[in-house]
Structures are given as structure tokens and as C-alpha cells.
Amino acid sequence: MKLEKMLVAMSFLAAVSLAHAGPATPGPSHGIAYPEGWQNWATIAVSHRVDNNTLRVILGNDIAVKAVRNGQTNPWPDGAILGKVVWKETRLSKWENAVGPAKFVHAEFMFKDSKKYAETAGWGWARWVGPEQKPFAKGAQVCTSCHAPVKDRDWVFTDPAFFPAAK
Amino acid sequence: MKLEKMLVAMSFLAAVSLAHAGPATPGPSHGIAYPEGWQNWATIAVSHRVDNNTLRVILGNDIAVKAVRNGQTNPWPDGAILGKVVWKETRLSKWENAVGPAKFVHAEFMFKDSKKYAETAGWGWARWVGPEQKPFAKGAQVCTSCHAPVKDRDWVFTDPAFFPAAK
Numbered sequence: 390m391k392l393e394k395m396l397v398a399m400s401f402l403a404a405v406s407l408a409h410a411g412p413a414t415p416g417p418s419h420g421i422a423y424p425e426g427w428q429n430w431a432t433i434a435v436s437h438r439v440d441n442n443t444l445r446v447i448l449g450n451d452i453a454v455k456a457v458r459n460g461q462t463n464p465w466p467d468g469a470i471l472g473k474v475v476w477k478e479t480r481l482s483k484w485e486n487a488v489g490p491a492k493f494v495h496a497e498f499m500f501k502d503s504k505k506y507a508e509t510a511g512w513g514w515a516r517w518v519g520p521e522q523k524p525f526a527k528g529a530q531v532c533t534s535c536h537a538p539v540k541d542r543d544w545v546f547t548d549p550a551f552f553p554a555a556k
Numbered sequence: 557m558k559l560e561k562m563l564v565a566m567s568f569l570a571a572v573s574l575a576h577a578g579p580a581t582p583g584p585s586h587g588i589a590y591p592e593g594w595q596n597w598a599t600i601a602v603s604h605r606v607d608n609n610t611l612r613v614i615l616g617n618d619i620a621v622k623a624v625r626n627g628q629t630n631p632w633p634d635g636a637i638l639g640k641v642v643w644k645e646t647r648l649s650k651w652e653n654a655v656g657p658a659k660f661v662h663a664e665f666m667f668k669d670s671k672k673y674a675e676t677a678g679w680g681w682a683r684w685v686g687p688e689q690k691p692f693a694k695g696a697q698v699c700t701s702c703h704a705p706v707k708d709r710d711w712v713f714t715d716p717a718f719f720p721a722a723k
Contacts, residue, residue: 428719429598429621432641435613437604440653444602446613454596474599476717483706483713486607490717522720539650546650550643550657552595553689 418515418524424450424498427472433457434550437478437488444490447547448472457549464511464543469501471545493520497532499545509533510544585682585691591617591665594639600624601717604645604655611657614714615639620668624716631678631710636668638712660687664699666712676700677711 415423430448437444449457453469456462465471475497476490500506500513514532516525536544582590597615604611616624620636623629632638642664643657667673667680681699683692703711 431596432599432613432615434657435602435611435643436648436654436656437611437645438651438654444604446599446602448599474717474719476602478604481603481713481715483709484605487603487605489603489715490601493718493720496720517720520718520720542650546648548648548656550641551660551687552641553660553663553684553687 415517415522416524418517418526419513419529421498421500421513421515423517423522423524424470424472424500427470427496427498430454430472432550433471434547436547442478443475443494444478444488445476446474448474458552458554462543462545462549464503465501465545467502467504471499471547473497473547495519495525496522497525499532510536510540512544582684582689583691585684585693586680586696588665588667588680588682590684590689590691591637591639591667594637594663594665597621597639599717599719600638601714603714609645610642610661611645611655612643613641615641625719625721629710629712629716631670632668632712634669634671638666638714640664640714662686662692663689664692666699677703677707679711 414425417423427448430450431454432446433449433454434447435445436447450470452466453471456466456469475494477492477494478488479491481487481489495516495518497516500515501511502513503511506513509529510533514529517523518525539546581592584590594615597617598621599613600616600621601614602612603614617637619633620638623633623636642661644659644661645655646658648654648656662683662685664683667682668678669680670678673680676696677700681696684690685692706713
């Protein structure tokens with residue numbers, strides 16, 4: 390029964406391992422891997438779109454945030470990743486003259502790599518939709534066509550918000 | 557002339573040191589030290605106050621963000637710090653149906669310590685005003701009187717935004 394005991398032990402270990410793995414990483418969007426850890430990135434700006442009633446926070450990875458603080462955002466440096474997190478708005482229950490985030494819509498990202506993504510304006514374009522983070526797969530042209538009006542700003546709509554200098 | 561040379565060298569070193577020190581840390585507000593590094597904290601929520609035309613991002617230190625992700629925000633744990641960064645709104649130049657941050661107003665913070673701050677609802681209340689981060693000194697009652705309507709929510713207005721689970 391040595392083999393049997395070993396199999397029972399292995400099954401137990403596999404189950405424990407799965408229970409501790411947490412949610413699986415979402416699959417790639419447009420061939421781009423999910424940027425793990427973006428939920429902890431620093432803020433670059435916020436915005437409120439009044440045409441579709443959404444609130445947004447614009448986040449950046451370390452390279453992007455450093456570029457913002459050094460004023461080097463046109464062009465953005467290779468390696469910079471910008472993330473835009475979008476929620477439907479709702480009136481705050483405890484402050485009637487304010488709106489805050491309600492239903493999560495999507496998180497979308499621009500990955501700067503002037504060589505790798507030369508064919509799509511130097512950026513990789515990706516989006517993960519809904520709370521389940523389903524990879525967007527309608528093609529980067531959906532992104533670039535909307536961003537074309539800001540091609541002279543390295544394809545980025547966001548004006549970084551002023552932050553008092555970090556020491 | 558040995559002493560004279562030494563003094564010249566010391567002055568030079570002091571000047572070099574100052575030039576590399578960067579901006580000085582702002583002084584305390586209501587006796588609370590400036591929370592260095594908040595510019596890199598993760599986002600908890602965003603909001604738009606339409607009565608005074610300001611956009612906000614609500615940030616948290618590691619303890620606060622962990623509490624949010626574990627749903628432990630009433631009460632918030634000791635050590636949690638919440639930061640609210642406030643800007644006047646402006647219409648985006650490249651997206652007419654959106655508003656984004658313009659003039660920086662202030663950064664204000666709640667420091668949870670149920671014992672240390674027992675006399676002010678378990679929170680330390682501090683604010684640093686304007687780009688120069690001038691310490692606010694009008695008294696914590698200015699803060700608590702405004703927050704009284706949410707005392708059953710551990711004195712916090714913010715509903716944390718939904719974020720897809722960080723792996």
C-alpha cells in the first residue's frame with residue numbers, strides 16, 4: 390500500500406496548493422501578457438467622462454511614474470506602462486454632491502516599446518474586461534483609431550496630475 | 557591657515573549637501589508628521605465633487621490597502637493611513653466630454669490609531685495645503701465636524717472601488 394499512500398499524499402498536496410494559488414492570471418490580450426501587480430501602481434491622474442458616466446484612475450509602472458516626475462513623457466520611455474482603470478459612476482450615498490466608482494468596467498493598458506510595437510505607434514495595446522478580466526481581442530486598431538487625435542502627444546490622452554515632489 | 561582651509565572645505569560640503577537634498581519635508585499638521593512616500597501609495601477610490609468642481613484620488617498605505625482587500629474597513633485597523641489628493645477640475649483639451657485634474661488644492665490624511673487618537677474618534681487628522689504643502693493648523697475639529705455624518709462608517713466617506721483581485 391505504499392504507492393496508494395503516496396498517491397493520497399500527493400492529491401492532498403495538490404489540493405492545498407490549488408487552495409493557496411489565488412485567482413489565476415488572466416490570459417493575454419493582443420498577445421500581451423497581463424501586467425501583474427498593476428493594482429499597486431502609483432497614480433498619474435484621474436478623469437471623469439461625462440458622456441458615458443465613467444470615472445477613471447490612470448496608473449503607471451515605475452518607469453512611467455519616473456518619466457512623469459522627470460517630465461519625460463513625449464515620447465514616453467521604452468518600458469513605460471500606463472494603465473487606465475474604468476468604473477461606472479454612482480452618486481455617493483453619504484455625499485450627494487459627489488460621484489464615485491460603482492460597477493467595474495475594464496482595465497486597459499499601453500505598453501511602450503518603440504521597436505517591438507513599431508507597427509502600432511510604438512505602443513502595445515491591451516485591455517481586460519469586467520471583474521473577471523476577460524482578455525479583449527478585437528484588435529489594436531480599435532485602440533489606435535480612438536487615440537489618433539493625440540498622436541502628437543505620443544498617443545496619450547492623459548495630462549499627468551500635479552503631485553507635490555516626492556522626497 | 558589650516559583651520560581656514562578646513563572651514564572653506566566644510567562650507568563647500570554643506571552647500572553640495574543642500575543642493576542634493578531635494579525639497580525639505582513639510583512640517584507637521586496637528587502634530588502629525590508628513591507621511592513620506594504617499595505619492596506612491598496604491599489607489600483605493602476616486603471621486604468627483606460637483607459642488608466645488610474638484611477631482612480626488614483616495615490612496616492608502618500598505619495597511620489600509622490590505623484592509624480594503626480583506627474587507628476589514630469598519631473599523632479600519634490601527635496603522636492604516638488614508639490619503640485624499642484634491643485638484644480643481646478642468647475640461648480635457650483633447651477630450652471635450654471629460655474632466656481631469658488642474659490646480660492642486662491639497663493632500664489630506666486620516667491616521668488610524670484607536671488609542672493615540674482616542675479623543676478625535678480614533679483617527680489623527682492632517683492636511684497639507686497647496687503645491688508648497690503648507691501644514692494645515694485650524695484644528696482637527698474642522699475635519700471631524702465634516703466627517704460626523706459617517707461616524708457609523710468609522711468616520712470614512714470613501715467606499716473602496718472594486719479592483720480585480722491582485723494575484
